[in-house]
Amino acid sequence: MKHWSVYGSIGLAAVVFAALPLVTDSNTVLNAMVTAMIIALAAQGWNVLGGYGGQLSFGHAAFFGTGAYADAILQASCGVNAYAALAIATAAGGLVGLAIGFLSFRAGLRGSYFTLVTLAFAEVFRIVANAAPVTGAASGTLIKLDVRAVNFQFASRAIYFWIILALVAATMLLMRGIEQRRFGAWLIAVRENEDAAKALGVDTLRVKLQAITLSAAMTALAGGFYAQYYLFVDSTIAYGSWISVEALLATIIGGIGTVFGPVFGALALYFLGEFAKYITGRAPGIDLAFYGTLLILVVAFARDGVQGLLSKAAGAVARAGKSA
């Protein structure tokens, strides 16, 4: 019974959330929520490798950007159908993840070294995308505006919101499934003590490669959806460090290595960002300075982020209920 309750909570949360467009038709609200869900999806990907696997990446932009560019270029230059393009973009991101993982994990890179190499790969991709003709170089790639369902283009933002919400919910169910299977246990074993896991017979290289492939594919899916929603990509959006940082921040602030963490985090970032802008009068960068402070505070005082605080609060309420 207890195992199923998490699946139930995910489903229930998704359904409640899906009612949002029925309550408001404000484009600002829907737009903000679509963006928050894109970050949540990218963060969900980061969480597979960084949260469960303990391999901190500062370069998930490499996957987000590959997804975004693949989605845009396949449609703009090759005339591929939008849905097929998104699927191929997801696979392409997974492949890039596998390739980077193969190169760096095979070379035995761990800890700080792995973090550095991910950062460097993302920068290389950004510089190349900013210069290569196939990506439209500095001027970027546009997807032609043609609002029809067959093109994955909708007049109403609510439909985009429902789609991204469904994608986020699906990845959450997937992560819950992984948590309960052997793969999840192996991944956590790699995080807690890689040498010990290896000594006990876990094929750590294989586990890490599977994790980075899945992680990259999820983040690439977020990137592809981003391109589909805004119909434009350039090298700063796709491969810029902003998404590497936000995917990481959302996961850690929400609760690293938990199913709900990335989503809590993405929503928390949005509301905190708006709050920070509100109290400081919209000075540029102030929201990010606020996020950075929060990151340090979470690492220092609340290792499990929002998720941890919520379950602590729920525990306190339950105890209070019992004693009353």
Next chain:
Amino acid sequence: MFALPLLVASILNGLMTGAVYALIAVGLTLVYGVLHIINFAHGAILTAAMFAAFLAFRAGIDPYLAMVPLALLFFGLGYAMQRLVIGPASHGDDRNILLVTLGLAIVIENLLLAAFKSDTRTIEVPYGFATIDLGFTFVVVPLAIGFAVSCAAAALLWVLLARTDTGKAIRAVAKEKLGAALAGIDVAHIYAVTFGLGAACLAVAACLLLPTYYVNPRVGNAYVLVAFTIVVLGGMGSIAGAIAGGLFIGVVESLSGLFFGESLGQLGIFLIFILVLLVRPTGLFGARA
């Protein structure tokens, strides 16, 4: 083919810029060697130091005169940052340290952005374009000063590490933290001193860069990625490696700028970075990974 004088001038320029890169990398590698972490706030601290030098110039103080006071100030700031923020917040876990330094980088960079906006600023100094005639080529005065001061700063740091008690304590902590603690060394203090020294290197580098370079809230990132490359190339934790690596990367950047143009010049550096990480992560001088 390029004419020989142009090539010589380009190599010379590369060596002089490379010396300042080396100084930035020395700060990074020193912190890695002792604390065994990569300080992701290194670039942001450099940017902060460049703004400090910029403000000093606004107040009428030449960057070269501001160098020593700023180095002392940043030593203090670095000391406090490690002692009061990074140390307590990370509970001694390596992954936490990475995240806390990243958090600090985000905070510093964006507070600078909020305070100074994203405008790019430069300063005008009378010697900005002065040159020295070496007979076969010309040398820009600020670059030559940068080279000389970087060498002096590296020498000073070496004397400090090799000849003083504090230096001995730093080396002891780098080798064996627990043993050092048992011998009565205050490890938290030494960590903070090391971090402070790294920040002081950045303050000196900032004062050397400002006369010929611009400053904006993101300027440190460009340098820090170069510094990462140098540190990895020279072997993490090796000061001699950082100096050799810095000079090498300076020349590579200068030459690839000459052959391939500015925008792809950076690419060469990253490819070297990735190659070294994958093929020989211990670097050319490093002893261990």
